[in-house]
Amino acid sequence: MLYLPVGVVFVEAVLEEGSPTLGHFADVLTDPFYVGFLADVVADPVAVGSHLASLLGWLGAVSVSLSLEYPIPGVGVPVPWLAVETPGVRMGLFGFTAYQAALSTVASVALGLPAAYVLANYEFAGRRTLRSLTILPFVLPGIMVAVGFYAMFGHAGTLNSVLGVIGLGPFAFIEANPLAIVILAHAFYNAPLVARITVAAWESVDRRAVETARSLGASERRAFRDVVVPQLAPAVLTGALLTFIFTFMTFPIVLALGGLQLATVEVWIYDRVQRLDYAEAATLAILETILSLGLTYAYLRYESAQAGFARTGSTSETEPLFPDVRTALSPERLAIVAYGLVAVIVFVGPMASLVLGSVTDGTGFTLRNYAFLLERQLEGTTFQTRPLPAIRNSLLFGLATLFVAVPMGVVISVLTVRAGRSGTVVDTLAMLPLAVSGIVFGIGLLQGLVFGVPLPGGWRLQVTGAIAIVIAHAVAAYPFVTRNVSPLLSSLDPAMVESARALGASRYRALLDVELPLIASGIVAGAAFAFAISIGEFSSTVILASGSESYTMPVAVERYLGRRSGPAIAMGTLLLAVTAASFVVIDRVGGRYEL
Template identity: 85%
Template structure:
């Protein structure tokens, strides 16, 4: 037999070997990417917390944990953990200082009838930096859930023109750089902003919304980011509710409210709690919004890490980063444990029917629809207002309407190489990096989902470690990339390992984006019936073939949703991009916005408007292309 006669069988054996070992190979490739682009940069910064003058130490942790500035009242507990009696005495003294007063004639302005009133006076509690960070994250989570649930209700239960497009655009806030959101909120709520202009038209104001209560504005800005996330997760769960179960409850005598409470709410709770947990993690790690709208007056842990790095206090910054990461990983682990106990949102055999949002003219408006329209006004004010103010700001200046800002961008583009930052390369790079990120992040996220789901309980630790991008400070990650990859690492033999340019940007974006793919795919993958895969295996399919032909098509809706998130994160990513973008050919739209903002605010706002338009169109296309997979 000649060598050519053996070639087909050799190819068949090679193909069979690849099919059986493809998952292992892709898993190893994913692990290498994570080690190089995630764990190495984070480790470079974290190592500063464990070294003092070249010697290993835990002294930095002792200093931070026992400092009331950082941990408030808990600093005493960390300083003397065994002094239980003393700590219980302090708690008892605090409880004893709480006073409750009852007034039977509490004065209410404009009301003549005395009103009973119960007052509770509590002594102040030293929250410390970590306590305040958790406090503002909790308030932001409550606001995000409160604003996201009504949107989910409308999108899941009513039909109206543009509903699918509106649902596609719920992901848009994720793409906006924090500095642009801050500019938008100033343009909306500032003394000369859109809201004060509208109030001035009816003889009110101006009001110092931001100056009077910056914490409230920060919380609203966090809700601007995260309420759409809560809404998107809840809509998916709501549309997975089987309408027949509600009809059965009604036929057994349950009222509409009772059927909703006993049948629908338990099925929505996992999605709502998932959105709340993710929101708390995101807002606990908040940085650009607080820095821009509150400054050091409302400093969170992330803002203070940034300040310490600016002061060249790397040891303290690294110590805070390690403690923040431990807390965030703990929250992530709790989230993953909760998620693993839930079932995925499969397509409902009989999904809920949708009413027309706008009834016929002959139909009277119900209180429910009036409440929906009232919520629509709030949504216009909070979600559309800042973005609309950005768009309006790009066409106006102190003298009124103008196209000068866009003319500036066009001039930059036409002049070519004489300018370092041009609009078209920024748009082109953002889209190319976004598509390339999809090609890397989606397989990474799917592979991690498959590995962790198959590993069962043992995979929970791996899953938690794989979610490190959600728990690591963006500032720390950026500094780690700079010190570990951009500057390069010396290797034995005189070699130097260095990663820069477009490849580094795409991989960094993929590392930041793949957790969202994993979080969209894992619940669906974990809820599949194992009998389907076992049947395919019994018919001769390999494990990889069964995964490609059976499992992945059934979780395609999760992959599409994860891809949309990944694209959004890539297009809006700023921290790693501004560090890794070497030269003048790898900058993106957020980087261009920052560069313009450092010189002239008008062109920066115009560039931000282009960012809004390009990404909004992209998200609609992604959802339309993957629409057949959506629930």
């Protein structure tokens, strides 16, 4: 379900009229449009001096500046708010893609780590529910996120409406600098991912080691730097790596908010496919995959090297966030409040604007959009897109994906953790679903498994329908289980299992009573990610769904959006509600098995 479809597309890059060739790679690697100044390096590797001059010129082209200005009262002139300057053609398509991915990763980590800190260390009303909902942005279809950001940050959006009440704005949030909005939208997607991965690690920090360091004279800051940070580093780097790969391979957000003027490699692959230039698209996809797998391998080597220094310890009780008025006015609590305001604007604002758009139109409040969905459900035929079958299919496919992806992810974690250095290679190859272009995967599914692959003896391999959708979802989801379980599994003390075995426990009993409880938080987090991937997956679902009854909620949103935006936004709101409730249930049920 992965290697065969990808191979069907990749072969286009190495064959020309049936003969092997590397000409397509040479064309890309020597074209400044794709690789910038590196094209000269490939074409003439000996000219070191001129290449260094080009590199210095490229570095001088990168800049990020912050300028917040207020318009003249009564004039309302739109002004820039965050100026993120694009570095120009010297970087090339790959360079710009890496540039925006690096900025998006920094923004995601900067927004995700404070959330992880608060959720892991403080107790407050709704904490458990909020923790469950941290995965919610990750499930939204890209087009719905784009619609939500336009509704929030557009010239007539919610934020400008709120600022207008106090006499500010309107600000040209999107028009002035679309790259800044793209980075913010990427952070909307990936900061909750960073937070969720880091929370599990933060709750497993050995508090006794922190107390020991403090008793030996270390300040609170020194104990945090020397004891807590090393235990959090693998989880933070995991979130940062996944964010960089996702944003390096970004497609719907950039296409919707930036268009071809901010084209990434993935957007250009899509454009090449639209023009039926499969050879160039496959060449770009192979180069993109090599870069992604290289980054994954480098990180996994680091994670493997750090595994011996991490230990799962006893967690202390969380303290109340606002126990009294005096504490609430402390600098730390005020900083948390300020972060909460930023989080409301970045995370709650687009979703709230989306919900608001489902019950309003140009004239005010209306339930016309939901009435359309109800009418379609009650009177629609089997050939029409109805809400309830879409909700039912999404939930069933999500549950089935859990039963496949969670065991897959745990088994691969065990294999790679216990295989030593060779396990890193296996782990890197197992991460291929994260490194392969979604466009290439979708085209490969269509050209390969949907149309069928001829086999010897007159047989034909063809995979469609519900089973194919579940398998494709599981293949896309199991890496998230592996990445959540592996750090905890590698930190287990083997002596604990050996002690259980020495006391008469069977291997199965030791696994059940010792190992699984210690990695339960990672399994639960991985299961939530797997369910989210299944619920929000679109490209493979729309290709593999055969018949009129296999569509899911994202597919229904896309079908409605092609006709009327109002019902599409209403269906997107139902997607929000159903998935939010599902994640809360998963976390509450899974929490019973956590320490």
